[in-house]
Amino acid sequence: MAFRSTAARFQQVITTAAKTPAKKSLADAKKMASFSKKNAPADWVQRSDHHLITIDMPGLSHEDFKITTDANEITIKTKERERVELEDDKWHAKERYVGTVVRKFEFPDGAKLSKEDVEAVEVTLSPASGSNQHLKLGFLGLGIMGTAMARNLVKAGYDVTVWNRSASKCEALVSEGARRGSTPKNVTEMCDVTFAMLADPVAALEVALGSDGALGGLGSGKGYVDVSTVDAGTTKTVCEAVKSSGSLFLEAPVSGSKKPAEEGKLIFLAAGDKELYDTVVPMLDVMGKSRFYLGAPGNGAAMKIVVNMIMGSMMASFAEGLILGDKAGLDPQTILEVLSQGAINNPMFSLKGPTMLARNYAPAFPLKHQQKDLRLALDMSDKLLQNIPIAAAANEVYKVAKALDQRKNKNIIIQM
Ligand SMILES: NC(=O)C1=CN([C@@H]2O[C@H](COP(=O)(O)OP(=O)(O)OC[C@H]3O[C@@H](n4cnc5c(N)ncnc54)[C@H](OP(=O)(O)O)[C@@H]3O)[C@@H](O)[C@H]2O)C=CC1
Ligand SMILES: O=CCCC(=O)O
Structure with missing residues (x-):
């Protein structure tokens, strides 16, 4: 795991079944936070269809957490963290907590969930601090994969604008909080970073470069991330056009299918502008379990x-x-x-x-x-x-x- 110089924070996005208690939570969150272990203060906010818990757990990432739920509570436990001490080391400060952090979050008002509710509780772990939540995200292509991936971004609290050739596929996500774009160009005009998950090279080229295509709304300070599976030639064509607009380009095709997409466990194979890669790392971590940065455009494909x-x-x-x-x-x-x-x-x-x-x-x-x-x-x-x-x-x-x-x-x- 890469060392982080700043404290990383993590969010749990918890979507509950209809029967799950839907009552006050902020006061409870404050109460819970007062019990928090010294290195893991938490916020808990209840939204219309999910609970959002943000916990400070410095230096940890997805694979360091185990999350379990039962009728009364959610338990978030980290693996043992060890300080590396070499024989010749001379320590001047030891303020950071090492060891295991366990946080338990009781459902509001002591509500008990049924077995079905517990099975329906979904927990997604994602970085919060440095999560670039201020960026407006676009998502083009809501097929099997795109729908699940865009949904995870919406659940994680991002402002997401979606577009799909068959417009009806936008309905569900719009009802869950996404905005609707009228064309790919309209989406890139409105958004800072736009992801595209399209069927094949023909679709990727058409959506990026065709009439009312994404290119029309791109420009300096924006980014275009193509996560479709296409050939290196297609990637390079889209890359050149995107770069000529002044935007940054990243290809990031994924390994993993429908279920990993739903569970935010994809593997990203990214290549292209490193600056854009660094910007979208938090979003990739919402949608995936791991990522590789492979250098020049075409290597991901x-x-x-x-x-x-x-x-x-x-x-x-x-x-x-x-x-x-x-x-x-x-x-x-x-x-x-x-x-x-x-x-x-x-x-x-x-x-x-x-x-x-x-x-x-x-x-x-x-x-x-x-x-x-x-x-x-x-x-x-x-x-x-x-x-x-x-x-x-x-x-x-x-x-x-x-x-x-x-x-x-x-x-x-x-x-x-
Ligand atoms: N399914 C999987 O397990 C995985 C798929 N992939 C890759 O991800 C990509 C998407 O896959 P998946 O979601 O399964 O595919 P789907 O067939 O479910 O979705 C394809 C998407 O592309 C759109 N599309 C197709 N042709 C055009 C076009 N000419 N113009 C505009 N939009 C178009 C479709 O729009 P519309 O709804 O209007 O048809 C739809 O949004 C593919 O490249 C696939 O190889 C990668 C990893 C896993
Ligand atoms: O491109 C699709 C890959 C499917 C998978 O990795 O399970």
């Missing part, structure tokens, strides 16, 4: 494509293995179990295996996007004169699956 190329080949092979095993009379459930105990166990097999066996093809990562990523990998390999025969074969499988289109947007590979 390349990393994402490599990762998804591996994933595409792996999942095609996984499906093929299940089918072959099934044909051979093996119990598919047992195949999953054997895989889960072996060296090739991985979260994707554990997540997708049971849904594939249950013939549940509801898309988290639409098949057309996986095929697009293999296509981009092949294009990249062509430019680099690198053979990638396994990915090429997998691409043929996804192409057929896409063309069959028996179940639009559904993973039908297992049925082939």
Whole structure:
């Protein structure tokens, strides 16, 4: 973990189910704060649909916290923090608290939550101080990923203006506190930093550079962050146009699917203007669990494509293995179990295996996007004169699956 010279503060954004108590909280927050451990003073404000708790816990980040809820309270516990003391060190001050911090927050008025309520309580940890909450954020593209990511920014208290080609997808977020933009240009005009999460290179170029596109509202002092999965060439084209407007540009495609997006656990693969990266770190930390800064524009796209190329080949092979095993009379459930105990166990097999066996093809990562990523990998390999025969074969499988289109947007590979 990087050392921070200033105290980092963290917010918990807690969205509760309808039945959760919705009463006074500020007085309770003050009362609770008076019990606070010396290094963890807290504020607690209750908003229309969520509670916002801000705690000072210097030098800590997401992975240092464990948050649990039960019927009465939320417990936030940090891991043990240790001071490093070398033999020759001569200490002049030891004022900082090291050790474990435990903060408990009782629900207002001693209210008890039912099991269902407790399960519905969502807790997101995000940096507050230096969180650049004063910046107005735009979000273009509210598909599976964009909706979840923009929602986390809204929940974290950011002022977010959203736009989507099919306008109806803005409704839910607007009802949750986002503003609505009429065009990408209108959004970038209104906002300091605008994120874009779009289907593919065509969409990314159209939204950024097309008529009424984002470029029209950009200018000096603003930033454009494209988090879509596109090729390096597209990224560079958008980057050049954005920079020519005087704005900063960052690409930051993500690893992780619908659930990690909902839970704020994405992995960002960022590249481009470092200054913009530093500005949006708090927002990336709201939407993700980790981030990589990879240098020049195009490196984020390349990393994402490599990762998804591996994933595409792996999942095609996984499906093929299940089918072959099934044909051979093996119990598919047992195949999953054997895989889960072996060296090739991985979260994707554990997540997708049971849904594939249950013939549940509801898309988290639409098949057309996986095929697009293999296509981009092949294009990249062509430019680099690198053979990638396994990915090429997998691409043929996804192409057929896409063309069959028996179940639009559904993973039908297992049925082939
Ligand atoms: N789903 C996943 O698990 C992951 C996806 N990704 C990548 O993130 C991106 C978005 O994925 P996801 O949210 O799943 O995709 P969706 O298909 O759910 O959403 C695509 C978004 O792009 C918009 N769009 C498509 N074409 C155009 C266009 N020509 N002009 C303007 N807007 C357009 C859609 O608008 P409309 O609603 O009007 O159709 C929608 O907002 C993709 O690049 C994908 O590869 C990355 C990591 C994980
Ligand atoms: O691009 C989509 C990636 C999906 C995932 O990482 O689970």
